[in-house]
Amino acid sequence: MRNILTIMRREFKAYFVSPVAYVILASVLFILGLFFYGMVEAYSRYSLQLAGNPMYAGQINLHDFVIRGFYSTFGFIMLFVAPIVSMRVLAEEKRQGTAEMLLTSPVTTSQLVVGKYLGALSFGLFLILITLQYPLFLLFMGARPELPALLAAYVGSVLLLGALLAVGLFSSSLTSSQIVAAVIAFVLSLFLWVIGFLGEIVGQGSEYSDLLKALSINEHFEEFLKGVVDTGAVVFFLTFIAFMLFMTQRVVDSSRWR
Amino acid sequence: MIEVDRLSKSFGGRPAVKDVSFHVAKGEILGFLGPNGAGKTTTMRILTCYLPATSGTARVAGFDVFEQSMEVRRRVGYLPENPPLYDEMTVRSYLDFVARIKGVAARQVKARIDAVAVKCGLTEVLPRVVGHLSRGFRQRVGLAQALINDPPVLILDEPTIGLDPAQIVEIRQVIKGLAGDHTVIFSTHILPEVTATCSHVIIINYGQAVVAGPLSELAAGEKGAQKLHLQVARDGSAVSDALATLSGVRSVARDGARPGAYRLTVDASPEQRERVAGLVVQSGWGLLELTPVTPSLEDIYLRLTGGAGAQEEQAA
Numbered sequence: 001m002r003n004i005l006t007i008m009r010r011e012f013k014a015y016f017v018s019p020v021a022y023v024i025l026a027s028v029l030f031i032l033g034l035f036f037y038g039m040v041e042a043y044s045r046y047s048l049q050l051a052g053n054p055m056y057a058g059q060i061n062l063h064d065f066v067i068r069g070f071y072s073t074f075g076f077i078m079l080f081v082a083p084i085v086s087m088r089v090l091a092e093e094k095r096q097g098t099a100e101m102l103l104t105s106p107v108t109t110s111q112l113v114v115g116k117y118l119g120a121l122s123f124g125l126f127l128i129l130i131t132l133q134y135p136l137f138l139l140f141m142g143a144r145p146e147l148p149a150l151l152a153a154y155v156g157s158v159l160l161l162g163a164l165l166a167v168g169l170f171s172s173s174l175t176s177s178q179i180v181a182a183v184i185a186f187v188l189s190l191f192l193w194v195i196g197f198l199g200e201i202v203g204q205g206s207e208y209s210d211l212l213k214a215l216s217i218n219e220h221f222e223e224f225l226k227g228v229v230d231t232g233a234v235v236f237f238l239t240f241i242a243f244m245l246f247m248t249q250r251v252v253d254s255s256r257w258r
Numbered sequence: 259m260i261e262v263d264r265l266s267k268s269f270g271g272r273p274a275v276k277d278v279s280f281h282v283a284k285g286e287i288l289g290f291l292g293p294n295g296a297g298k299t300t301t302m303r304i305l306t307c308y309l310p311a312t313s314g315t316a317r318v319a320g321f322d323v324f325e326q327s328m329e330v331r332r333r334v335g336y337l338p339e340n341p342p343l344y345d346e347m348t349v350r351s352y353l354d355f356v357a358r359i360k361g362v363a364a365r366q367v368k369a370r371i372d373a374v375a376v377k378c379g380l381t382e383v384l385p386r387v388v389g390h391l392s393r394g395f396r397q398r399v400g401l402a403q404a405l406i407n408d409p410p411v412l413i414l415d416e417p418t419i420g421l422d423p424a425q426i427v428e429i430r431q432v433i434k435g436l437a438g439d440h441t442v443i444f445s446t447h448i449l450p451e452v453t454a455t456c457s458h459v460i461i462i463n464y465g466q467a468v469v470a471g472p473l474s475e476l477a478a479g480e481k482g483a484q485k486l487h488l489q490v491a492r493d494g495s496a497v498s499d500a501l502a503t504l505s506g507v508r509s510v511a512r513d514g515a516r517p518g519a520y521r522l523t524v525d526a527s528p529e530q531r532e533r534v535a536g537l538v539v540q541s542g543w544g545l546l547e548l549t550p551v552t553p554s555l556e557d558i559y560l561r562l563t564g565g566a567g568a569q570e571e572q573a574a
Contacts, residue, residue, distance in 0.1 A: 008354050097338060
């Protein structure tokens with residue numbers, strides 16, 4: 001446990017000594033800010049227009065109009081950001097030779113992998129924590145987002161980012177080049193993302209469609225945005241993360257017996 | 259302390275280490291010699307549990323490197339060929355991290371960092387960022403990293419590479435200072451370094467241990483024989499003939515192109531040297547010099563690693 005925490009702490013700190021963390025934070029916040037502004041602006045314009053019309057007034061709500069779209073956008077951006085956040089974790093260790101030190105230290109491969117993952121995840125959580133400013137802004141402006149639904153969106157975002165970072169960690173274990181790691185992570189994540197669309201194309205109701213959709217991280221993520229914390233989706237993400245960590249552990253360990 | 263028994267390692271069918279056996283007793287410093295690509299690093303990586311052996315066994319401090327890897331890792335300090343440093347960290351935070359993952363108790367971490375910093379001459383660079391340090395300091399941080407948990411066994415892969423002469427002497431002093439309490443293996447291809455630091459030597463070539471033993475035994479060379487360097491004032495064709503027929507003289511050869519210089523291989527005894535000197539004086543050749551030649555490690559190394567061609571070139 002102590003080893004895991006030591007590795008995690010070093011990993012987390014390492015983000016903030018390189019410009020990468022700041023570039024990521026700044027660009028994510030810039031893009032999210034634009035979307036947030038656009039959505040809130042559109043929402044207030046519509047509400048104003050529809051205020052006089054009792055027929056539609058009940059149909060427009062803050063969650064569907066702003067929160068859902070906003071966190072959906074957030075998830076989409078994470079598809080690009082997570083590979084960049086996680087590309088360094090193991091690839092760089094191999095490139096600069098520190099892997100040799102870590103793997104000859106009295107630390108098990110599992111501790112190393114979990115520590116590295118938690119390090120990347122804590123940076124992800126930090127990023128998610130910053131996005132809290134948007135719903136807080138809504139609260140301060142007097143709007144009342146539905147808090148349980150908002151919470152569900154956050155649970156979903158954390159799980160989604162956790163899954164994407166696990167894919168990134170796995171990719172990072174495959175190579176000693178950060179760029180290659182990022183590309184592999186992105187391709188894998190994108191595949192898992194669009195596999196749901198493929199399900200739609202294959203045809204509603206067919207078994208393949210259900211299977212493909214069940215594998216899609218996007219489909220599961222959307223559940224949370226509807227305000228539903230589905231146990232199935234939670235289990236899906238947790239199993240997915242555990243599987244990715246297991247695969248990473250095998251890859252790192254294989255460098256010993258190859 | 260370290261027992262290596264018929265250790266072999268191949269990478270995809272290409273053997274890197276073949277049947278290497280040696281052992282190092284507690285407190286010894288073993289010099290690990292060999293040309294580049296001879297299998298030094300591979301052997302060290304097996305001993306530090308970084309790579310598994312294809313066959314054979316290695317035990318460090320009584321623990322098998324494969325079966326009881328964690329126990330071995332706790333007891334080995336390893337400095338790889340490229341010091342394993344995080345460029346973005348300060349020296350202090352780096353050593354702090356390594357100390358913790360190597361299991362130094364939290365409240366001893368600071369004391370250990372200060373102790374190794376003094377030992378490796380890092381005290382004034384502790385607050386600096388590793389990436390900004392010179393090659394020499396990086397190497398020392400690497401050494402400090404290996405020493406941080408005060409392991410009984412140290413495995414150092416070319417610890418003095420990239421250092422300036424003054425630093426090399428310092429690092430050698432550090433390594434020598436470790437002998438006794440620590441068992442040290444270090445690899446190098448700088449031969450004087452071995453003569454200066456080690457008590458024992460193993461020479462490895464093409465993955466095979468060519469020779470192993472205490473440095474003093476290796477230096478003796480051919481059993482019961484001794485090499486002499488002879489310089490006479492008045493050279494003549496009679497000299498070498500007369501020397502060759504002297505009893506106890508095994509061979510006579512001219513030593514280089516200088517007139518009157520000879521290299522003799524004789525039975526190793528003081529009387530034999532006396533007989534040679536006597537002959538030279540009686541014959542009136544004018545004895546200028548008669549010195550026993552101890553083969554340098556270079557000679558042994560070149561002879562054993564098949565660098566004989568190189569040796570003759572040097573002699574010529």
